[in-house]
Amino acid sequence: MRNSSGIALGTHLWLVYAFLYVPILVLILLSFNASGLPTAWGGASLKWYAKLLANASIQHAALNTLIVALTSTFIACVLGTLLALGVEMRARNNPGRKGANLADTLLMAPMIIPDIVLAIALLSFFNLLKMSLGLHSIILSHVVFNIAFVCAVVRTRLKHFDYSILEASIDLGAGWFITARRVLLPAIFPGVMAG
The missing domain is CATH 1.10.3720.10 (MetI-like)
Known part of the structure; x- marks a missing residue:
């Protein structure tokens, strides 16, 4: 009885972790998508990060946040x-x-x-x-x-x-x-x- 409740609790815990962290991991993965669309993979690219670093408004907002x-x-x-x-x-x-x-x-x-x-x-x-x-x-x-x-x-x-x-x-x-x-x-x- 004790083992089955431990397995159920562990399963529930991993489901909660998956619910919380899988969307974040998917978002990180899609940030490297060259196509810019979440539905079509266009290859790995860093162009969105280059555009982010070149955007003065975002740099100013990040500085204000800091x-x-x-x-x-x-x-x-x-x-x-x-x-x-x-x-x-x-x-x-x-x-x-x-x-x-x-x-x-x-x-x-x-x-x-x-x-x-x-x-x-x-x-x-x-x-x-x-x-x-x-x-x-x-x-x-x-x-x-x-x-x-x-x-x-x-x-x-x-x-x-x-x-x-x-x-x-x-x-x-x-x-x-x-x-x-x-x-x-x-x-x-x-x-x-x-x-």
């Missing part, structure tokens, strides 16, 4: 880590405080709210502030969305953190800045990177 990705990731990592540290330190110093569930709900709202609703809310907010739309508004929108993910991952890391090493560092004469830089940040760095 700028948005790197900038929003950096800002979200910094702000999300600081937010997680603040929330966890406050929860640790005030156990059983009122409003803890409300704070958790507000922190996780961008992850729960559907993307389209968050996008419309941010657009309305930008219009309310009479803010021009452009690369800066896209970066800001991505930061708002990503902070919740960074905060959640870093808070998970902080929940399993041994705070006695912070106290030991301070007792040995290190200030808060040195303790944060040399003890806390290296200990939570995997969580920050995962976020």
Whole structure:
């Protein structure tokens, strides 16, 4: 009985993988098709990649995408880590405080709210502030969305953190800045990177 259920589960798993990845593999294969039609193979060619690299609009869009990705990731990592540290330190110093569930709900709202609703809310907010739309508004929108993910991952890391090493560092004469830089940040760095 156990073996047959394992085979069924394995078969189901491979069917799901095939459903997800076979279309991507077919798309990659067809990108080398010289004819440009998905129904007729015209031989292998790199001409579509040459046209892609020669297209200035696509190069500009790729550069903008890279700028948005790197900038929003950096800002979200910094702000999300600081937010997680603040929330966890406050929860640790005030156990059983009122409003803890409300704070958790507000922190996780961008992850729960559907993307389209968050996008419309941010657009309305930008219009309310009479803010021009452009690369800066896209970066800001991505930061708002990503902070919740960074905060959640870093808070998970902080929940399993041994705070006695912070106290030991301070007792040995290190200030808060040195303790944060040399003890806390290296200990939570995997969580920050995962976020």
